[in-house]
Amino acid sequence: MRETNRVRAMPDAPLLSAESLTKFYGPRLGCADVSFDLHEGEVLAVVGESGSGKSTLLSLLSTELAPSRGAVRYRMRDGSVRDLNALTEAERRFLLRTDWGFVRQDAREGLRMGVSAGANVGERLMAVGDRHYGRIRATALDWLGRVEIEAARIDDTPQSFSGGMRQRLQIARNLVTRPRLVFMDEPTSGLDVSVQARLLDLIRGLVAELGLAVVIVTHDLAVARLLSHRIMVMRQGRVIETGLTDQVLDDPREAYTQLLVSSVLAA
Amino acid sequence: MTTASPLLTLETVSRTFTLHLRGGLRLPVVSGVSFSVLPGECVVLGGPSGAGKSSILKMVYGNYRCDGGRILLRDGAETVDVARAEPRRILRLRRDVMGYVSQFLRVIPRVPALDIVTEAARETGVAAEEARRRAERLLALLNVPERLWSLPPATFSGGEQQRVNIARGLAAERPVLLLDEPTASLDARNRAVVVDLVAEKKAQGVAVLGIFHDEDVRDAVADRIVDVTRFAGARAA
Numbered sequence: 344m345r346e347t348n349r350v351r352a353m354p355d356a357p358l359l360s361a362e363s364l365t366k367f368y369g370p371r372l373g374c375a376d377v378s379f380d381l382h383e384g385e386v387l388a389v390v391g392e393s394g395s396g397k398s399t400l401l402s403l404l405s406t407e408l409a410p411s412r413g414a415v416r417y418r419m420r421d422g423s424v425r426d427l428n429a430l431t432e433a434e435r436r437f438l439l440r441t442d443w444g445f446v447r448q449d450a451r452e453g454l455r456m457g458v459s460a461g462a463n464v465g466e467r468l469m470a471v472g473d474r475h476y477g478r479i480r481a482t483a484l485d486w487l488g489r490v491e492i493e494a495a496r497i498d499d500t501p502q503s504f505s506g507g508m509r510q511r512l513q514i515a516r517n518l519v520t521r522p523r524l525v526f527m528d529e530p531t532s533g534l535d536v537s538v539q540a541r542l543l544d545l546i547r548g549l550v551a552e553l554g555l556a557v558v559i560v561t562h563d564l565a566v567a568r569l570l571s572h573r574i575m576v577m578r579q580g581r582v583i584e585t586g587l588t589d590q591v592l593d594d595p596r597e598a599y600t601q602l603l604v605s606s607v608l609a610a
Numbered sequence: 611m612t613t614a615s616p617l618l619t620l621e622t623v624s625r626t627f628t629l630h631l632r633g634g635l636r637l638p639v640v641s642g643v644s645f646s647v648l649p650g651e652c653v654v655l656g657g658p659s660g661a662g663k664s665s666i667l668k669m670v671y672g673n674y675r676c677d678g679g680r681i682l683l684r685d686g687a688e689t690v691d692v693a694r695a696e697p698r699r700i701l702r703l704r705r706d707v708m709g710y711v712s713q714f715l716r717v718i719p720r721v722p723a724l725d726i727v728t729e730a731a732r733e734t735g736v737a738a739e740e741a742r743r744r745a746e747r748l749l750a751l752l753n754v755p756e757r758l759w760s761l762p763p764a765t766f767s768g769g770e771q772q773r774v775n776i777a778r779g780l781a782a783e784r785p786v787l788l789l790d791e792p793t794a795s796l797d798a799r800n801r802a803v804v805v806d807l808v809a810e811k812k813a814q815g816v817a818v819l820g821i822f823h824d825e826d827v828r829d830a831v832a833d834r835i836v837d838v839t840r841f842a843g844a845r846a847a
Contacts, residue, residue: 382698544720573697587672587697594674598630605631 356418358383358556359524363413364403373399374580376413383523386550386557388571388588390564390603396580397560398528404558405445405526406435420523440470444517444525448532450509454501454516460487461497463516471520486515490545507538511545518549525550527559531566543569564607568592576600616646616684617786617817618670623679623693625665639665640841643679649785652808652818652831657838663821666838667790669693670819671710672700683707683786705733708786711779713794715763715771723766723774724749724759731781741781748777751803773800780807787811789820793827805830 357380366373374396381387389397402408404415406427415427420442430438439445447453454463464483473479484494490511501509510530517525530546531539547570550557561567567574567588574591576584576599584597595601624641628634640662647653655663668674669692670681676693683690685707690699704710721729724745731741749759752773758766763774776792789808793801801824808831811818822828828835 385698540719572701586675587700589673590675590697593668596628596675601630 355382356424357381357416358418359404359558360416360424361400361404361413362416364400364410364415365412366399366403366408367411372396372580373408374403374577377403377575377577377582378413379575379582379585381524381556381558383556384554385573386555386559386571388567388574389558389560389577390562390567390574391577392562394579395577397577399580400577401526401528401558401560405439405443406430417524440467441520442522442524444520444522446510446513446517446525446527446530448529450501450506450513453513454509456501459498459500460492460504460512463501463512464519467516467520482519483515486519487512489549490515491541505538506534507542510534510542514546514549518553518555521553522555524556524558527557527561529561529563530559532561532563546570564592564604576603614649616648618684618819619646619680619682620644620666620670621680621682623666623669623681624677625662625669625674626677638842640838641678643838643841645836647786647817647819649815649817650812651833652812652820654828654832654835655819655821655838656828656835661838661842663838664790667710667788667819667821671704671708671788673710707784708788709779709782709784710788710790711776711792712790713772713775713792715775715778719764720762722760723754723763726763726774727777727781730778734782734784736783744781745777748781748807749774751807752777753800753803769796769800772796776804776807780811783814785816787816787818787820789818789822791821791823793822793824801827 359381361377361379364377365375377400379387389400391397399408403410409428416424417427418424445453455466461480461483464486465479468479468482484497487494487497492508492511492515501512504512531542534542543566549555550570559570571588574586574588575582576591576597578599584591584595584600591600592604595604620643623643625639627637627639629637643666645653655666657663665674669676672692672695679693681692683692683703685703690703692700692703695703727745727748728741731744732738736744750756754770754773754777758770763771766774772795779792793804796804805827808818818831820831822831
């Protein structure tokens with residue numbers, strides 16, 4: 344038993360592993376042959392233009408889509424490594440509700456717009472089995488504070504929130520269950536620049552503090568530079584370049600990456 | 611047994627840039643770069659601008675890729691080839707083994723100067739209180755006015771930003787230190803401070819590899835100058 348635990352605790356075992364992930368939508372290619380490992384505490388940015396396959400990849404990783412070919416393996420909390428497409432529905436729900444977070448570009452897809460901010464956060468706790476109302480509310484309050492939402496807004500619905508507040512609420516809702524892996528799909532786009540900056544600070548702080556593994560899809564190279572350790576550049580469904588974030592951005596190798604990097608306006 | 615072995619060794623390192631946006635223009639920058647740096651030694655890269663000094667430093671840090679050769683960095687009992695190491699390994703080397711100071715401050719916006727330097731000290735495991743003391747000492751030595759410490763450096767003057775950056779780069783204790791013209795455009799008083807701080811690092815056994823344009827600084831810190839023009843062999847083509 345002890346021996347097994349030691350092997351399982353090996354820091355070099357990846358948390359998430361994509362192996363030749365490929366998705367066709369009928370004859371059209373979504374993404375092809377994407378392979379990578381992600382470890383705890385690592386932030387991977389997937390960059391590329393719209394249509395590059397980055398959103399398809401995120402859907403494959405988070406089991407929203409089934410791959411046409413390839414596999415995603417994930418190290419569960421008990422240390423066992425599972426093929427995500429072979430999970431039972433109950434196991435899949437456990438991951439989605441507890442061990443994973445998914446921060447969406449459009450907060451309306453990631454939140455329940457008709458229920459209060461407190462309920463949006465508390466709901467995920469109830470999904471893990473917490474039934475104590477006072478405790479749930481206290482935890483929800485704590486998390487609202489951490490994402491800088493006033494306690495007085497706990498009973499308001501996100502309908503009345505600004506775009507930045509909705510994103511922060513979405514983050515609280517996702518992180519309250521202490522997930523190990525968080526997917527983020529363009530979490531800051533569509534927000535005013537100043538709101539975006541505050542949100543990035545918040546995400547950066549929480550990711551480091553909680554040691555989260557993150558796969559973030561973004562078309563914004565500045566966001567990738569600020570948040571990620573590694574970058575994967577996608578084009579036409581394929582990964583064309585990958586490496587340390589500062590290496591890919593400061594010394595891009597591929598023609599397309601050089602074009603992307605040179606197209607960014609320096610502020 | 612007093613002969614120390616190098617902390618950093620470059621063996622026939624080469625690099626050519628391919629500029630795809632310029633019709634695939636190939637620029638051979640350096641080839642056959644070989645030298646090593648001992649603990650407590652400061653090696654300065656010499657040669658005119660454009661000779662590839664900065665590219666060599668960036669390859670050592672893993673910021674630029676290396677086309678050929680080996681960049682061997684000692685991490686405790688292990689020796690790692692930066693040119694072939696996984697991104698995660700390079701990040702660990704940056705955390706534990708090598709620091710890099712450039713003349714430009716590139717930091718997370720909106721974080722106060724003192725926190726930037728304190729966090730840098732903490733990266734190598736220095737306790738919070740001690741890290742803060744170190745940060746305060748460095749900022750004071752580098753003449754960053756105390757009233758600025760609680761502000762993010764974005765609004766500081768160029769010189770002040772640069773000195774925050776140096777404080778940040780020197781706050782941590784790592785066995786290898788890469789200095790990419792940290793003193794460019796500093797005044798004489800602050801250049802002298804940097805010279806003292808580099809001497810302090812050397813005395814602690816840190817291996818320093820640097821680029822300094824100011825001759826007075828270079829003469830004060832260098833144990834050896836490696837002329838980079840001799841690695842420009844492939845350029846003739």
